[in-house]
Amino acid sequence: xxxxxxxxxxxxxxxxxxxxxxxxxxxxxxxxxxxxxxxxxxxxxxxxxxxxxxxxxxxxxxxxxxxxxxxxxxxxxxxxxxxxxxxxxxxxxxxxxxxxxxxxxxxxxxxxxxxxxxxxxxxxxxxxxxxxxxxxxxxxxxxxxxxxxxxxxxxxxxxxxxxxxxxxxxxxxxxxxxxxxxxxxxxxxxxxxxxxxxxxxxxxxxxxxxxxxxxxxxxxxxxxxxxxxxxxxxxxxxxxxxxxxxxxxxxxxxxxxxxxxxxxxxxxxxxxxxxxxxxxxxxxxxx
Amino acid sequence: xxxxxxxxxxxxxxxxxxxxxxxxxxxxxxxxxxxxxxxxxxxxxxxxxxxxxxxxxxxxxxxxxxxxxxxxxxxxxxxxxxxxxxxxxxxxxxxxxxxxxxxxxxxxxxxxxxxxxxxxxxxxxxxxxxxxxxxxxxxxxxxxxxxxxxxxxxxxxxxxxxxxxxxxxxxxxxxxxxxxxxxxxxxxxxxxxxxxxxxxxxxxxxxxxxxxxxxxxxxxxxxxxxxxxxxxxxxxxxxxxxxxxxxxxxxxxxxxxxxxxxxxxxxxxxxxxxxxxxxxxxxxxxx
Numbered sequence: 001x002x003x004x005x006x007x008x009x010x011x012x013x014x015x016x017x018x019x020x021x022x023x024x025x026x027x028x029x030x031x032x033x034x035x036x037x038x039x040x041x042x043x044x045x046x047x048x049x050x051x052x053x054x055x056x057x058x059x060x061x062x063x064x065x066x067x068x069x070x071x072x073x074x075x076x077x078x079x080x081x082x083x084x085x086x087x088x089x090x091x092x093x094x095x096x097x098x099x100x101x102x103x104x105x106x107x108x109x110x111x112x113x114x115x116x117x118x119x120x121x122x123x124x125x126x127x128x129x130x131x132x133x134x135x136x137x138x139x140x141x142x143x144x145x146x147x148x149x150x151x152x153x154x155x156x157x158x159x160x161x162x163x164x165x166x167x168x169x170x171x172x173x174x175x176x177x178x179x180x181x182x183x184x185x186x187x188x189x190x191x192x193x194x195x196x197x198x199x200x201x202x203x204x205x206x207x208x209x210x211x212x213x214x215x216x217x218x219x220x221x222x223x224x225x226x227x228x229x230x231x232x233x234x235x236x237x238x239x240x241x242x243x244x245x246x247x248x249x250x251x252x253x254x255x256x257x258x259x260x261x262x263x264x265x266x267x268x269x270x271x272x273x274x275x276x277x278x279x280x281x282x283x284x285x286x287x
Numbered sequence: 288x289x290x291x292x293x294x295x296x297x298x299x300x301x302x303x304x305x306x307x308x309x310x311x312x313x314x315x316x317x318x319x320x321x322x323x324x325x326x327x328x329x330x331x332x333x334x335x336x337x338x339x340x341x342x343x344x345x346x347x348x349x350x351x352x353x354x355x356x357x358x359x360x361x362x363x364x365x366x367x368x369x370x371x372x373x374x375x376x377x378x379x380x381x382x383x384x385x386x387x388x389x390x391x392x393x394x395x396x397x398x399x400x401x402x403x404x405x406x407x408x409x410x411x412x413x414x415x416x417x418x419x420x421x422x423x424x425x426x427x428x429x430x431x432x433x434x435x436x437x438x439x440x441x442x443x444x445x446x447x448x449x450x451x452x453x454x455x456x457x458x459x460x461x462x463x464x465x466x467x468x469x470x471x472x473x474x475x476x477x478x479x480x481x482x483x484x485x486x487x488x489x490x491x492x493x494x495x496x497x498x499x500x501x502x503x504x505x506x507x508x509x510x511x512x513x514x515x516x517x518x519x520x521x522x523x524x525x526x527x528x529x530x531x532x533x534x535x536x537x538x539x540x541x542x543x544x545x546x547x548x549x550x551x552x553x554x555x556x557x558x559x560x561x562x563x564x565x566x567x568x569x570x571x572x573x574x
Contacts, residue, residue: 026393028392028396030392065393065396067387067389067393067394067396067397067400068393068396070396070397070400071396071397071399071400071403071407072400072407073364073365073368073400073406073407073408074361074362074364074365074367074368074407075361075407076407077360077361077364078360078361080361081360081361099387099388099389099416099418100354100386101386101388101416101418102354102386103444103446104446105315105317106313106352106354106355107354109315109352109354109355109357109358110354110357110358112358113354113357113358113359113360116358119360120358120359120360120361120362120363121360129386129388129416129418130418130452131386131388131416131417131418131441131449131452131453132441132444132446132448132449132452133446133447133448133449133450133451133452133453134448134451134452135448135451136446136448136449154418154419157390157419159390159391159419159420159423160420161419161420161421161422161423162418162419162420162423163420163457164420164421164422164457164460164462164465165417165418165419165420165421165452165455165457165462166418166420167457168452168455168456168457168461168462169455169456169457170450170451170452170454170455170456173451174455175451175452175455175462178451
């Protein structure tokens with residue numbers, strides 16, 4: 001049986017068609033309030049569908065923040081199942097932001113939930129945590145490859161308190177750099193120089209050098225970059241920030257686009273897309 | 288309003304009444320098969336209720352492995368909600384093994400889900416991951432304290448591939464040791480020398496010295512210790528392995544007790560309890 005199209009190849013096609021923007025679905029209770037919605041599972045559906053409708057045909061990628069569904073328990077998760085289906089129908093790539101991480105058969109459980117053949121939550125990719133060691137994720141990477149799914153591994157996040165873990169060293173290698181290099185090897189092994197399906201989460205506000213990360217290494221590894229908008233990085237600085245990696249980086253926005261209610265959403269999404277386009281000419285031409 | 292009884296105080300009382308054993312609820316598809324159950328959400332209920340019934344009045348603590356519910360989507364989570372209620376009624380302490388970790392309002396979402404006032408999943412404690420920095424967990428610790436809830440932070444896990452992260456150093460401090468020391472300070476700050484409510488996950492098969500952890504430090508910090516049974520550590524070695532920390536350590540077993548089907552469960556639970564009791568005289572008297 002031939003392999004399905006890889007996540008990396010679908011991501012490449014999405015970049016060409018819609019650019020590098022990814023819109024978060026973060027139904028934070030405060031945002032629900034701004035939208036005039038109650039803090040309930042039903043509101044998650046209204047919120048999520050509205051974001052999907054505003055993105056469909058304009059943006060290629062959405063990223064639901066699982067914690068905001070989880071806080072509504074099984075009812076919240078039932079909404080997430082439905083939203084994932086709706087997003088697939090709208091031809092959006094869905095990256096589930098769950099930051100799961102465990103070992104062995106337990107990690108297999110998370111694979112089954114989000115990326116497996118009968119996954120109740122239909123995702124194109126999942127964010128995961130390497131605290132139990134990068135190699136504890138290898139079975140998930142291998143399984144994901146077989147199904148054309150993607151995995152984004154936390155590497156260098158934008159919150160300052162993360163430095164004590166992610167910048168720590170074993171031997172000559174910093175934790176984040178080790179994740180980055182191992183992702184590079186994993187991608188090279190299955191996809192050569194084509195866009196890989198195993199990405200790193202690297203915050204837009206961090207200096208990768210502080211984490212020992214060089215974008216010249218792992219040259220086919222995609223990056224999921226939160227930190228734009230409310231967290232401080234400017235979409236207009238995208239090419240400068242990600243330099244040679246910009247052509248494989250996803251710029252995610254959420255609060256900056258979602259704040260202000262559903263009435264401003266479409267305008268905000270298009271403005272973010274324009275901001276990103278204005279300086280995202282790949283190759284650093286905007287410098 | 289007075290604070291509710293702390294998780295640490297309830298844990299102490301549980302140790303006195305039932306000992307240090309914790310039984311995992313790990314409805315792995317292979318185990319469901321051994322039990323003659325199909326791989327479905329309904330089976331999770333049968334499995335979970337059977338484990339709870341075998342534990343009630345015999346063992347003080349259960350630890351559902353969330354991934355095995357998550358793989359059944361919203362239906363699996365609905366079962367977990369119900370099992371949590373049943374376990375509370377059976378007066379079992381419930382530690383949800385979810386290894387969640389995120390920052391800011393997203394972490395608040397996980398708090399709301401598992402430990403908050405209206406949490407759909409009623410837990411006494413939650414396992415979390417410090418990959419985004421121990422300090423990213425501080426708001427959750429503070430909120431948990433107010434509600435008498437516990438938090439167990441991954442520190443030194445039993446899988447060998449974890450060393451590259453957990454044994455890494457920033458300055459003179461290893462990642463796991465840093466977690467351990469910060470837990471000690473957080474417990475000291477709110478509970479002094481009484482049993483703390485913020486624990487560390489330390490595998491029974493690891494040598495804490497390799498992670499820079501000294502049990503003499505953080506002397507009121509509880510430990511959640513997987514790794515007994517199927518993973519190789521012997522319950523009969525409990526006191527030797529955890530030495531001066533044994534009186535605040537939870538020994539968790541799952542596969543070794545759950546394998547062999549429901550028919551052997553009660554016998555297995557009692558045997559594990561006896562194994563642990565046989566050498567768990569606190570203070571190292573068995574040496």
